Amino acid sequence: MKAVSHTVEQDVADRAVLVSLVTQKQKKNEELAEYSLYELVQLAETAGVAVLDTMTQYKESKDTKWFIGKGKVEELKAKLEELGGNTAIFDQELSGAQVRNLEAALDVKIIDRTQLILDIFAQRAKTREGIIQVELAQLTYLLPRLSGQGKNLSRLGGGIGTRGPGESKLETDRRHIRGRIDELKAQLAEVTRHRTLHRERRKKSGVFQVALVGYTNAGKSTLLKQLTQADVYIENQLFATLDLTSRTMTLPSGKEIVITDTVGFIQNLPHDLVAAFRATLEEANEADLILHVVDSSSDMRSEHMRVVAEVLEELGAHQKEQLTIFNKIDQCSQEEQELLTAPGEFLKITAFSEANLELLRNTIQDKLMGDTKTFRIPANRGDHQALMYRIGDVLETDVNEDAMVFKVRLNKEDYAKVAYQLTAYEEQLAQHEAGHDEGENQ
Incomplete structure (x- = not known):
């Protein structure tokens, strides 16, 4: 200690x-x-x-x-x-x-x-x-x-x-105090309503949302600044930043996502604060991916991780896709770095290494975009060709007889909504081609 x-x-x-x-x-x-x-x-x-x-x-x-x-x-x-x-x-x-x-x-x-x-x-x-x-x-x-x-x-x-x-x-x-509390709750509900509308607009536009969570002073704001070149307040003290900060980040594929820095957690966080800041912390609930930032150099990192996990569970965000980021490894010895581990996928980085940041960007992209898949769409199905650009990032296109071939890195959630349609048309195309081949042979 x-x-x-x-x-x-x-x-x-x-x-x-x-x-x-x-x-x-x-x-x-x-x-x-x-x-x-x-x-x-x-x-x-x-x-x-x-x-x-x-x-x-x-x-x-x-x-x-x-x-x-x-x-x-x-x-x-x-x-x-x-x-x-x-x-x-x-x-x-x-x-x-x-x-x-x-x-x-x-x-x-x-x-x-x-x-x-x-x-x-x-x-x-x-x-x-x-x-x-x-x-x-x-x-x-x-x-x-x-x-x-x-x-x-x-x-x-x-x-x-x-x-x-x-x-x-x-x-x-x-x-009078109770009246003021009721008034503040009404004001907060209105602010929350506006925030919800903004979230819904982002979702409709297909923009991914990533939330940074972690114990106070884990380096979330520094990481946000390094990833997005955002102008955010950074200081080596508890709760250096309190208000929600959202910035746009460009993935290696060129796709833009929104990354949000949330308020830092602390052990014995007052229940009144958890309740009052629920609207802010709910960014974690709405995120497509949660980045749990951990201060690797802290002797109490396991306890910090436990506190964050408890608060996320209280918010109902513990089932969300998560990636643990062990930050500040430049302040750890090689032996200490080897001891760093977490459930699920995790990375060990320093926010001041461009190579580490690039690894993080690629990992975020893989987490959000999922697998790469090839689709063959009938040439006369312009609506389904347009759909290719909505379900992910189109990496390559080619023409194969009377079909268009698309190589797409998928957005898992968007693809799941239309997968049955695409599968049906692939089957129809295969049947059509099989019938065409049979006619030629005769």
């Missing part, structure tokens, strides 16, 4: 001690608990927090009142006072009562993992859809915790946990 580095900047508004609770059940996989805390440090720094220190409490089960127990709360208070901290961030989700109790005892801002992730999303959302989804997720999270939040959210004049809907909205009554 990589060591946790702490940065302390006195002019940063939020100076925090990070706290993790490891129960008896979680202790069986202590490495995962340790990584979760390491990830919390990354999340905090991404949100602009100065991380002063970390604390881990080992306990049989969580304390319903204090979460980490009264004694550990006293220890945390002393550490905050010693280091000049004004925020405590917990690696697990807290109840409203626990937040109020901890705030009263520690007299600092209390933030949990869910609220921290929501705050990062609020910072990163740029499109109308992203902004709506973030506010919806924040309000859904905050509604049952409304009581006693005023002091917590107004403390120190802002910082993490206060972006998005803002203090003024949270001071209104629950009825």
Whole structure:
């Protein structure tokens, strides 16, 4: 496990001690608990927090009142006072009562993992859809915790946990908050309707759709940029890009497809976020092919792959055609590369190798277009000759007596819709030729 580095900047508004609770059940996989805390440090720094220190409490089960127990709360208070901290961030989700109790005892801002992730999303959302989804997720999270939040959210004049809907909205009554949630859901439904229309237009035009999915910071945006020369924001941090980005990519055959970068996944992704971002993540559901991008250099890549698989299953996209992309192999030794494996087909690449990118483009093409098949179409069947150009890429054409011969790399889905027609005409042509040959022999 990589060591946790702490940065302390006195002019940063939020100076925090990070706290993790490891129960008896979680202790069986202590490495995962340790990584979760390491990830919390990354999340905090991404949100602009100065991380002063970390604390881990080992306990049989969580304390319903204090979460980490009264004694550990006293220890945390002393550490905050010693280091000049004004925020405590917990690696697990807290109840409203626990937040109020901890705030009263520690007299600092209390933030949990869910609220921290929501705050990062609020910072990163740029499109109308992203902004709506973030506010919806924040309000859904905050509604049952409304009581006693005023002091917590107004403390120190802002910082993490206060972006998005803002203090003024949270001071209104629950009825107003529920009304705002209903309004946001209606707006999101309208945005989703427009997105669905765009998808349907793409499908009717015969354009293939490919979705990039993966754990946050796996290199999806870098891969999108290298494959399509797209102008996308890239940074080595969690959730560097939040809003959906779609770009056109040209396959080696010359056919254009649409490739979409989706929001990165993370372990313990808040359920409110999964629900609110369903419209965005449904790009994976509508895709003809899912590219699951994995950070090969991460010690926790197996866990990352498990998290992505779980979210895809929750979305109903786990049955889709998938290709696993082990990215960043340039950061792995030869021995580490040999250990990389996944169910189904997979590639090992670096996004900065043109040879690797060409291999990926060819593999995507093979996955989407399928096999190459030769068709003999009667010369007087212009409609079926035109059909050749709709079921795939025509590679060669030739004339054979009274028939046209087409060599086509197939689009599996489009070919399946008309295969019976083409088979019937091939049989008719064969019968016609057999009768013609028999007449000549006589």
